[in-house]
Amino acid sequence: MQLSPEVVRLCEEVRRFVEKEVDPRARWIEEHDAIPDELVRMAREMGLFGITIPEQYGGIGLDLAGKCAIEEVMGRTSYAFATFLGNHTGIGTAGIVALGTEAQKKKYLPRMASGEWLGCFALTEPQAGSDPAAMRATAVRKGDRYLLNGEKTFITNGGVAQVFTVMAITDRSKGIKGISAFILERGFPGFAIGRNEHKMGMHGVTTVPLAFNNCEIPAENLLGPEGMGYVQALKTLTMGRVTIAARCCGMMDRLIERCVEYMKTRVQGGKKIAEHQGLQWMLADMGVARDAARLLTWRAVETMLGGERGTLEASAAKLFATEALAKVADCAVQIYGGMGYMREAGIETAYRDARITRIYEGSSEIQRNIIAAQLLKDA
Numbered sequence: 001m002q003l004s005p006e007v008v009r010l011c012e013e014v015r016r017f018v019e020k021e022v023d024p025r026a027r028w029i030e031e032h033d034a035i036p037d038e039l040v041r042m043a044r045e046m047g048l049f050g051i052t053i054p055e056q057y058g059g060i061g062l063d064l065a066g067k068c069a070i071e072e073v074m075g076r077t078s079y080a081f082a083t084f085l086g087n088h089t090g091i092g093t094a095g096i097v098a099l100g101t102e103a104q105k106k107k108y109l110p111r112m113a114s115g116e117w118l119g120c121f122a123l124t125e126p127q128a129g130s131d132p133a134a135m136r137a138t139a140v141r142k143g144d145r146y147l148l149n150g151e152k153t154f155i156t157n158g159g160v161a162q163v164f165t166v167m168a169i170t171d172r173s174k175g176i177k178g179i180s181a182f183i184l185e186r187g188f189p190g191f192a193i194g195r196n197e198h199k200m201g202m203h204g205v206t207t208v209p210l211a212f213n214n215c216e217i218p219a220e221n222l223l224g225p226e227g228m229g230y231v232q233a234l235k236t237l238t239m240g241r242v243t244i245a246a247r248c249c250g251m252m253d254r255l256i257e258r259c260v261e262y263m264k265t266r267v268q269g270g271k272k273i274a275e276h277q278g279l280q281w282m283l284a285d286m287g288v289a290r291d292a293a294r295l296l297t298w299r300a301v302e303t304m305l306g307g308e309r310g311t312l313e314a315s316a317a318k319l320f321a322t323e324a325l326a327k328v329a330d331c332a333v334q335i336y337g338g339m340g341y342m343r344e345a346g347i348e349t350a351y352r353d354a355r356i357t358r359i360y361e362g363s364s365e366i367q368r369n370i371i372a373a374q375l376l377k378d379a
């Protein structure tokens with residue numbers, strides 16, 4: 001797909017930033033489970049918090065192709081930093097951009113574009129993960145406000161976000177058509193943010209539970225019409241799946257490059273390990289998996305930019321790219337041998353980070369369900 005010269009230039013700038021500033025701090029992010037302030041400041045100066053926010057609200061206004069091109073570059077470095085930014089510029093802001101009133105956009109988007117306010121997306125509940133329609137959180141209108149009760153779990157960036165897009169039931173009798181979306185701010189009365197979870201990977205990104213106890217939301221913070229929350233959440237997730245696939249492609253690029261470097265320098269049995277056919281074949285399979293993932297990702301981008309929903313294409317891209325990344329990361333550990341198992345090489349970090357991509361924003365099983373349902377519908 002042909003990218004505009006502006007997107008190509010921005011990608012080059014982001015790539016320099018990744019290599020000069022993010023990569024040298026990747027180990028620090030992993031070990032301190034935090035994002036360094038100076039990286040946030042530099043990303044703010046570059047406008048990276050506003051890449052998907054329209055220009056009239058202070059952003060850069062990239063479309064899905066631009067967003068995915070940046071995700072590919074970000075995938076080359078700390079997965080935590082890529083997620084911290086990518087979640088905000090993706091599912092953390094998409095609802096307000098798509099459904100916000102002019103007043104909501106003016107209030108929230110400029111500060112989200114500048115990075116002053118971080119956004120996040122809260123759909124999952126303890127008993128409603130793969131089946132978000134089983135949610136229990138309710139929002140009842142009382143005069144000029146809604147009272148929100150319930151809980152959410154595993155919310156990416158929730159520990160540091162200021163703005164939360166939260167889905168809750170406003171009319172139980174209507175099933176999924178009775179689910180609405182709201183914009184919440186940190187500090188609304190009755191809104192509590194729980195402690196950061198200890199995770200297998202993605203260290204540096206906060207993942208928290210949220211609790212609402214008669215949380216008061218001004219009625220003007222309803223996002224879109226009542227009953228549109230579920231449909232909008234699914235649209236947001238469809239977009240999010242393609243961007244995760246793009247990030248996985250970037251991760252695979254970097255892992256393959258590192259393996260090539262290692263294979264050409266590591267000597268065993270008197271020859272470079274690159275000369276062993278067994279490893280060459282492993283590398284070939286890694287390259288083919290990465291290329292196929294990239295083709296599926298950009299097919300999904302083109303389909304969606306062409307005006308179609310792209311449900312099947314987005315799920316196929318996420319399913320294939322995340323499973324390919326698992327294989328590539330596993331092979332990378334193998335090619336590095338004992339060093340692959342050591343923290344200092346950074347390969348095992350990618351192996352652990354990669355694991356989440358097959359679970360969040362719809363597990364691999366859920367992507368297969370979606371793809372099968374679409375194929376059966378079209379038959």
Ligand SMILES: Cc1cc2nc3c(=O)[nH]c(=O)nc-3n(C[C@H](O)[C@H](O)[C@H](O)COP(=O)(O)OP(=O)(O)OC[C@H]3O[C@@H](n4cnc5c(N)ncnc54)[C@H](O)[C@@H]3O)c2cc1C
Pocket residue numbers: 120121122123124126128129130131153154155156157199202207356359360361362363364365366369
């Ligand atoms: C680190 C992290 C960050 C997250 N960030 C966010 C976030 O920012 N916002 C948010 O709203 N949520 C977030 N989530 C939640 C995430 O989307 C869910 O964890 C995911 O959808 C799976 O739900 P679950 O954990 O409840 O697993 P379950 O739904 O309990 O699934 C358990 C197993 O059963 C399988 N399964 C379930 N239903 C079916 C089915 N119908 N067919 C076949 N297999 C099935 C699943 O694939 C899985 O293997 C995050 C989760 C994690 C771990």
